[in-house]
Amino acid sequence: MNSNLYFIQGNGDAASEIRGIDWSKTPLGDPGDWPSSLKTAVQMMLASRFPKAITWGPEFITLYNDAFRPILGDKKECMGKPFNVIWQEAWSEIGPIAAKAYGGEATFIEDFPLVIERFGFPEQCYFTFCYSPIRDDTGKVAGMMDTVIEVTGKVETEKNAAILNAELAHRIKNTFSVVQAIASQTFRASADRQHLQTFAQRLSALANAQEVLLLGKNSGGPLNDVMTKAVTALNVADRVALSGPPIVVGPRCAMSTSLLVHELTTNAIKYGALSSSQGTVSINWFVDTAGGEKTLTLRWLEEGGPRVMVPRRNGFGSKLIKMGLMGNGNVQLHFHPQGLEAIMAAPLEQIQGEGRLFSAAAQ
Template structure:
């Protein structure tokens, strides 16, 4: 492109001979031709286009764009990008990621995506004389991301089917078990895991937002909006998401049976904070009936006491004003996959 720019007959364009170009245009063109990042200079009221070698794949098989109006080069999408270009020419830069455009660069329309910045180019006196198009095509990335999202959704759908099958198998296998409460508790825990899966699915199974996990787990047990959540935005990994969902479910179930959630005036505060490298979670009940310490420890309590595994700690207290539980765990453990 450096050679083509030198050999081009600029006298037949609104820019005129390069000898008459302002020094700012000469400087920016020299810079653009040297860089390996796709760039185009769009200069003057006629939007004359000058671009570098890296810009060629963006153009594809379009008619030669050198010296032509940028509006003509991109005529098929000018109604979309024209207003953005006009903002740059008015002195306002715009940066856009994964912008969808249906372009014609191979003789047929094709869907493509671009991340680009249109920025004003100024003369020494501050006057805007043109704009810089700095662009990278992200079509392949966007399509791969869409395929991954589809696969993740399919995985989530299949996992839900598996969990539903587990529930059905449990109901049939345990139908003769006398302790129906234990059977129902088991199936309810499977449902809690399903809600944790939903929270993970929303973020492609890479991590989940702690608040979202808590909300999803508590929603079926908090019909009167008695639970208040408070804490910073924290991302936790898939394994910690499952564990947190089960712990919160057990705490809320106990509160619904015996504690603050068993009466309309009861309240639960679930809060969390970071203390150095540790995540600390606090469960506080108030306004409910007095709960005496349990004489025996059931599976739910044992599950809570397991916490988040190695390095974590759990403290349960049966106070007259309401049950309390403190949990802590190293953040590095909670963010591992």
């Protein structure tokens, strides 16, 4: 073994390859003359379990660790070869990114698509990687570190899930349409068509909530999207202002919130602020930690409509509103003369369900 390679530690295949190369015949020269910054970078790379490669000098001479080897596939004798030769089929895409690193600018990219040929045929792959500049002992950029992980399987899985979700959303909407048609036929002889219309609208609210769940990640959906769908379906989105942190809610909360906002909006159109051309509604929500438990509070406020009166009777819609965000009944209704105010709250853990986390912006 070359005594000048004393800094190469470990018994992995990559370390053995590095020891077996006559570096004096490469642009890097004898390892004894390598700058200490390169030696340190190589030591750190070989000690890492994360796929890493180093390119050095204007020739992009490459060294890599054992974790990087599977990314190369069947490519042979890559240790010590120029990076642009190893990945010549993709150099037009990654070359400019490498140039940025050599210019002193690190680049991080997620799910980057590349067509590579590592098994003898073109293959669409995806990588999340960072090209970071490495400076020599004088402070000048002399190379770069490629820290990379292949995410082809993850990206393909997400694509397939999106296709399946879209198909499932289509089928569920068809099912809701069938239920609506059955109801219409069943109550065709009824004199009270208003009940049928109300039923159809509530069914539509459920369908919209289901679409948000299916097209979102996992089985949850953004709270903002759930409420936007509900007010858009009633053609009043331009008069309803939404504000609050980005929060992903679980399926149960999405369903109950969609129906809740639908009922409040319907009532506002019939009797409240939205029955007047000047009336508006604001919906805002926030998270606090009162009592040591994270709680989501949602506030509905109507303004600019006719004078509000306390309703004399409570129908199904009123009962639905009083059930609150998660059916826990934690609702305060204030019939101010200038407009209805509804404040409802529920534990964030229940709101999100299945252990989802809310955005850092909500903290």
